[in-house]
Amino acid sequence: xxxxxxxxxxxxxxxxxxxxxxxxxxxxxxxxxxxxxxxxxxxxxxxxxxxxxxxxxxxxxxxxxxxxxxxxxxxxxxxxxxxxxxxxxxxxxxxxxxxxxxxxxxxxxxxxxxxxxxxxxxxxxxxxxxxxxxxxxxxxxxxxxxxxxxxxxxxxxxxxxxxxxxxxxxxxxxxx
Numbered sequence: 001x002x003x004x005x006x007x008x009x010x011x012x013x014x015x016x017x018x019x020x021x022x023x024x025x026x027x028x029x030x031x032x033x034x035x036x037x038x039x040x041x042x043x044x045x046x047x048x049x050x051x052x053x054x055x056x057x058x059x060x061x062x063x064x065x066x067x068x069x070x071x072x073x074x075x076x077x078x079x080x081x082x083x084x085x086x087x088x089x090x091x092x093x094x095x096x097x098x099x100x101x102x103x104x105x106x107x108x109x110x111x112x113x114x115x116x117x118x119x120x121x122x123x124x125x126x127x128x129x130x131x132x133x134x135x136x137x138x139x140x141x142x143x144x145x146x147x148x149x150x151x152x153x154x155x156x157x158x159x160x161x162x163x164x165x166x167x168x169x170x171x172x173x174x175x176x
Contacts (some may be wrong), residue, residue, distance in 0.1 A: 001055075004048045 021028060 001048070001051055004044055004051070007044060
């Protein structure tokens with residue numbers, strides 16, 4: 001549009017010029033009005049009208065797009081409000097349920113820990129029972145080997161043991 005306006009203004013200015021002589025040949029410069037010039041200006045006017053119509057349509061399109069954007073922004077705000085409302089409702093409904101289930105899981109974990117402790121203790125008891133059984137078998141084998149007869153301990157060992165007990169008792173009495 002600015003280019004077309006410039007062309008129109010230039011034409012108006014050149015029409016206002018006075019006939020002057022050519023600085024080189026000193027002849028009068030003549031401005032010829034021709035049909036091609038009129039066709040040229042008709043084309044310029046047509047182009048200008050077409051551009052003005054397109055600008056008008058562009059303004060309408062921009063206005064429509066702005067209306068659509070505003071509508072979409074309102075829809076987004078509505079959706080955000082609904083989303084926030086749903087989140088709050090879910091939190092108010094699910095939070096107590098989640099807390100309850102968490103407490104149940106904690107209780108189950110404690111029970112599982114107790115069960116594991118019982119199982120470990122049962123393993124230990126079984127191990128000790130096996131050990132007792134093995135030692136009982138060894139005792140039985142030892143008795144069977146000697147014919148259920150217990151041999152007396154040598155008197156020299158008994159004398160040494162008695163002396164040791166006597167010394168310990170003596171130390172104990174003196175301290176008191």
